[in-house]
Amino acid sequence: MTKHIDIVIVGAGIIGLSAAYAILETIDNLDYTIHIIAEYGPHDRSNPDLIKYKRYTSPWAGAHFRPFPSLTDQDYYESKLTRLTYEKFKLLSLIKDSSIKLVKGIEFFERDDIDVKNKGYYEDIDQFKVLDERDFPKHLSKEDNSLIKINSGTSYLTWVLNAPHYLQYLYKILDKNDKVRFIQRKLSCLNEVNEIIDNYPIIINSSGKGLQYFTGTSSSNYDDQSYPIRGQTLLIDPPQTSTTDYYLNRTITHQSKDGLWTFIIPRPLNGGIILGGTKQIKDEDESVKQSDTQQLISRGKELFPQLMKVNVTTGEKYFDIKRINVGFRPARIGGFNNSIEYKDVKNKKLNHVLNNYGAGGMGYELSYGAGVVISDNLKKLIEFDNLNSHL
Ligand SMILES: Cc1cc2nc3c(=O)[nH]c(=O)nc-3n(C[C@H](O)[C@H](O)[C@H](O)COP(=O)(O)OP(=O)(O)OC[C@H]3O[C@@H](n4cnc5c(N)ncnc54)[C@H](O)[C@@H]3O)c2cc1C
Ligand SMILES: *[C@@H]1O[C@H](CO)[C@@H](O)[C@H](O)[C@H]1NC(C)=O
Ligand SMILES: *[C@@H]1O[C@H](CO)[C@@H](O)[C@H](O)[C@H]1NC(C)=O
Ligand SMILES: *[C@@H]1O[C@H](CO)[C@@H](O)[C@H](O)[C@H]1NC(C)=O
Ligand SMILES: *[C@@H]1O[C@H](CO)[C@@H](O)[C@H](O)[C@H]1NC(C)=O
Numbered sequence: 001m002t003k004h005i006d007i008v009i010v011g012a013g014i015i016g017l018s019a020a021y022a023i024l025e026t027i028d029n030l031d032y033t034i035h036i037i038a039e040y041g042p043h044d045r046s047n048p049d050l051i052k053y054k055r056y057t058s059p060w061a062g063a064h065f066r067p068f069p070s071l072t073d074q075d076y077y078e079s080k081l082t083r084l085t086y087e088k089f090k091l092l093s094l095i096k097d098s099s100i101k102l103v104k105g106i107e108f109f110e111r112d113d114i115d116v117k118n119k120g121y122y123e124d125i126d127q128f129k130v131l132d133e134r135d136f137p138k139h140l141s142k143e144d145n146s147l148i149k150i151n152s153g154t155s156y157l158t159w160v161l162n163a164p165h166y167l168q169y170l171y172k173i174l175d176k177n178d179k180v181r182f183i184q185r186k187l188s189c190l191n192e193v194n195e196i197i198d199n200y201p202i203i204i205n206s207s208g209k210g211l212q213y214f215t216g217t218s219s220s221n222y223d224d225q226s227y228p229i230r231g232q233t234l235l236i237d238p239p240q241t242s243t244t245d246y247y248l249n250r251t252i253t254h255q256s257k258d259g260l261w262t263f264i265i266p267r268p269l270n271g272g273i274i275l276g277g278t279k280q281i282k283d284e285d286e287s288v289k290q291s292d293t294q295q296l297i298s299r300g301k302e303l304f305p306q307l308m309k310v311n312v313t314t315g316e317k318y319f320d321i322k323r324i325n326v327g328f329r330p331a332r333i334g335g336f337n338n339s340i341e342y343k344d345v346k347n348k349k350l351n352h353v354l355n356n357y358g359a360g361g362m363g364y365e366l367s368y369g370a371g372v373v374i375s376d377n378l379k380k381l382i383e384f385d386n387l388n389s390h391l
Contacts, residue, residue, distance in 0.1 A: 003031070004031045004032065004033070005030060005031065005032040005033075005201075005202070005382065006032070006033055006035065006197050006198075006199065006201035006202070007023070007032055007033070007034045007035070007201060007202050007204065007378065008034075008035045008036075008037060008193050008196075008197055008201045008202070008203050008204065009034060009035070009036045009037070009204040009206055010037050010038065010187065010190060010193065010203060010204065010205055010206060010207050010211060011036075011038050011041075011205075011206035011207045011208060011356075011357070012036050012038035012040070012041025012042065012043060012171075012182070013038075013041070013056065013057060013058040013206065013208055013363065014058040014061075014163075014166075014167065014170075014359075014363045014364055014367050015206045015208070015356055015357065015359055015363055015366070015367060015370060016036060016038065016041075016204070016206030016207075016356070017036075017041075017042075017167065017170040017171065017174065018170065018367035018368055018370065018371040019204055019206055019356055019370065019371045019374040019375075020034050020036060020170075020174050020180060020371075021170055021173065021174065021368075021371060022368060022371025022372050022374060022375045023371070023374065023375045023378060024174070024177060024179065024180070025375075026372065026375045027375060027378065027379065030382070032179060033179055033180075033181060034174075034179055034180045034181070035181050035183060035196070035197055035201070036174070036180065036181070036182050036183065037183045037185055037187065037193065037196065038182075038183075038184065038185075039056075039184070039185065039186040039187075040053045040055070040056035041056065041167075041171075041182075041184075042167050042168055042170075042171035043171065043175070043182035043184055044184055054286045054326060054327065054328065055328065057208060057327050057328055057329060057330060057363065058163060058167055058363060059163055059164045059167060059327075060163070060231065060233075060325045060326070060327025061163045061327065061363065061364055062160070062163070062233070062251075062263070062265035062274050062276065062277070063160070063161055063163045063166075063265065063363075063364040064105070064158060064159065064160045064161075064251040064263075064265045065082065065085075065086060065089075065105070065158045065159050065364070065365045066105065066107065066158070066251075066253055066365075067079065067082065067120070067121050067122075067125055067156070067158075068120070068121060069114070069115040069116075069118035069120055069121040070118060070119065070120025070121070072335075074334065074335040074336075075120055075335070076119065076120045077335075078335060078336055078362065078366060079119075079120040079121075079123070080369070081336075081365075081366045081369030081370055081373065082362065082365040082366055082369060083123070083124040083125075083369070084368055084369030084372055085364075085365060085366060085367055085368040085369045086124070086125070086158075086159070088368040088369075089102075089159045089161075089368070090102065090159075093159060096269075097169055098161070098166060098169050099161045099162035099165040099166050099169065099267075099268045099269050099271075100159050100160075100161045100166065100268070101159065101160055101161070101266075101268040102157060102158070102159055103157075103158060103159065103160055103249050103250050103251055103266070104127075104155060104156075104157065104158070104249065104250040104251075105155060105156050105157070105158035105250070105251050105253075106131075106153065106154075106155045106250055106251070106252045106253070107153055107154045107155070107252075107253045107254075107255070108131075108136065108137075108148075108150040108152075108153045108252070108253070108254045108255075109150070109151060109152045109153060109254075109255050110149045110150065110151055110254075110255065110256045110257045111151060111152065111255075111257055112151040112152045113152075114152050114154070116130050116154060121154075122156075125156045125157070125158075126156065126157040127155070127156050127157045128154065128155075128156040129154065129155050129156065130152075130153075130154055131152070131153035131154060131155055135153060135155070136150045136153065137150070137303070139305065140302065140303070141302065146302060147256070147298060147299045147302055148254055148256070148262065148299060148302045148303045149256070150254070158251065160251050160265050160266055160267070160268060161267075161268065161364065162267040162268050162269050162271040163267075163364070165267075165268075165269055165271065166364075183196065187211065188215050188221060189211060189212050189213060189214050189215040189221055190203050190205060190211050190212065190213045190351070190353065191213055191214055191215075191351075193351065194351070200349060200350065200351045201351060202351065202352050202353075202354065202378065202381055202382075203351045203352070203353045203354070204353075204354045204356050204374055204378075205353055205354065205355045205356055205357055206356040206357060207222070207357055208330035208357055208358075208359075209222040209223060209226040209228075209330050209357065209358075210222050210223030210225075210226050210332070210337065210355070210357040210358060211357075213350075213351075213353065223332065223337075223357070223358070225332050225333040225334055225358075226330060226331065226332045226333075226357070226358055227281065227282050227331055227332070227333070228282060228283070228284060228328035228329065228330065228331065229279050229280065229281050229282075229283075229328065229329040229331045229360065229361065230278065230279075230280040230281075230283040230284070230285065230326065230327075230328055230329075231276065231277050231278055231279060231280075231325075231326070231327050231328070231329060231361075232276075232277065232278045232288065232289060232292040232293070232296070232324065232325065232326050233274050233275065233276035233277040233278075233296070233324075233325045234274070234275045234276070234293065234296055234297075234300075234319065234321050234323075234324055234325075235267075235271075235272050235273070235274055235275075235321070235322045235323040235324070235325060236272060236273050236274075236275050236307065236319045236320055236321055236322065237272050237273075237309075237320040237322050238272070238273050238307045238309075238320075239307070239308070239309045239310075239320075241306075243306045244306070244307070246306075247264060247266065247273065247304070247306065247307060248266045248273075249266075250266075251263065251264060251265045251266065252264050252303070252304075254299075254303055259279075260295075260299070261276065261277055261278070261279060262275075262276075262296070262299040262300060262303050263275075263276050263277060264276075264300075264304055264307070272322055273307060274325075275296060275300050275304070275307070275319065276296065277296070278292050278296075279329075279361070281331075284328070285326075286326060287326070288324045288326060293321075293324060297319055300319060301317075301319075305317065307319065329359075329360050329361045329363075330357065330358060330359060330360065330363075331358065331360035331361070332357070332358030332360065334358075335358065335360075336357075336358050336359050336360070336362070336366060336370065337355045337356075337357060337358050338354070338355055338356050338370060338373050338374065338377070339355050340352070340353075340354055340355075340377050340380065340381060341353040341354075341355065342381075342384065352381050352385075354374055354377050354378065354381070356370060356374055
């Protein structure tokens with residue numbers, strides 16, 4: 001006889017929702033309930049467009065997939081998770097309501113020494129190509145004081161998605177499944193789950209920053225290896241011209257030598273175009289910074305002048321900014337953590353924990369792949385428990 005298994009996912013961001021989605025898809029021979037406990041998320045019907053909460057990162061993402069050369073084993077491991085997602089998203093792109101769209105990814109670099117032979121970069125990516133000068137934009141100024149300089153580039157098949165829409169898409173699938181329950185609540189620590197669900201359920205720690213098991217005496221209840229990377233982007237409405245179609249079909253990223261980023265990400269299902277973006281390490285400022293907006297406009301003007309509208313009164317060109325997004329990527333020294341923490345459930349009355357946090361700027365890229373790992377780890381944990389119960 002198999003017993004009923006309670007699984008608690010703490011967090012309803014892209015990482016927690018994708019874990020639930022992957023578990024439902026891959027574990028069907030067991031009797032279980034997934035309880036998703038989160039303060040913020042698509043289950044909060046008072047705010048279905050999700051955009052009120054700055055500390056809930058997922059709705060603020062671009063979002064696109066941009067592979068990059070692996071510098072460490074952890075980078076390479078994470079690149080493998082992005083490839084699992086890539087294959088899954090090719091299938092989901094056939095479903096319009098997912099909002100996922102396959103497009104051409106184009107990257108330009110001021111540097112000329114990008115490691116295009118790095119496995120973490122090109123491996124398992126379709127249509128990967130190194131660009132040459134003929135492929136660089138023709139309209140760029142060659143002046144010394146220009147902000148955008150290009151010396152190398154790559155292109156490949158990638159995906160873009162409409163972040164708030166994809167969260168709703170996953171939510172709809174989960175919410176209609178009898179095995180899933182959403183609970184809106186803020187926890188002070190993971191151990192508090194036991195006040196809500198009996199019998200020490202397995203906990204999946206998808207809290208973005210890594211909520212601690214016990215309430216600490218320190219000022220933070222989160223993993224001290226975690227830190228935020230602030231991002232500010234502009235959501236723009238492009239002009240209705242024939243050249244705009246070109247930009248709705250690709251995501252273009254430029255990196256300058258001094259670490260500045262300029263990118264566009266079209267948001268499918270008429271979501272406009274994201275013009276980004278900043279990466280400010282440990283900056284916790286939730287307000288819109290005028291200086292960020294100005295530098296995004298200045299670089300955007302050089303790289304994407306075709307996406308500017310013309311003021312009929314003055315003849316001036318401008319980006320039609322519909323909203324300014326500010327979000328905080330949950331980064332972590334050592335990278336994404338999805339370790340298994342075995343605890344002695346019988347004697348000490350503790351929960352087994354599957355970590356699943358610290359995705360930084362890669363939450364969507366990792367999402368499905370991380371969910372598959374959680375599902376595999378869950379199977380291991382259930383076997384481990386069964387073995388121990390016979391001792
Ligand atoms: C400007 C910007 C652009 C980005 N672009 C991209 C991109 O192009 N591609 C990409 O892949 N990623 C991108 N990202 C990164 C991506 O948004 C994040 O990696 C992702 O959203 C992290 O998801 P998460 O589920 O881990 O965290 P979150 O979305 O922050 O969710 C955390 C969840 O945990 C819950 N929680 C936390 N603590 C508690 C508690 N104490 N009690 C109860 N619930 C709790 C929260 O309420 C929430 O439900 C971007 C981010 C920004 C800011
Ligand atoms: C770009 O759009 C055209 C027309 O919608 C489509 O045929 C083509 O496949 C698209 N290209 C990519 C890379 O998605
Ligand atoms: C995630 O949860 C586990 C629970 O045991 C906790 O130990 C860990 O600290 C949390 N993540 C971190 C490192 O903050
Ligand atoms: C066009 O310019 C005029 C004069 O500066 C200004 O008042 C108006 O708001 C501008 N229109 C748009 C759509 O920006
Ligand atoms: C994840 O957290 C556990 C427990 O805190 C730690 O032992 C492990 O090294 C971490 N993994 C990574 C990739 O940082």
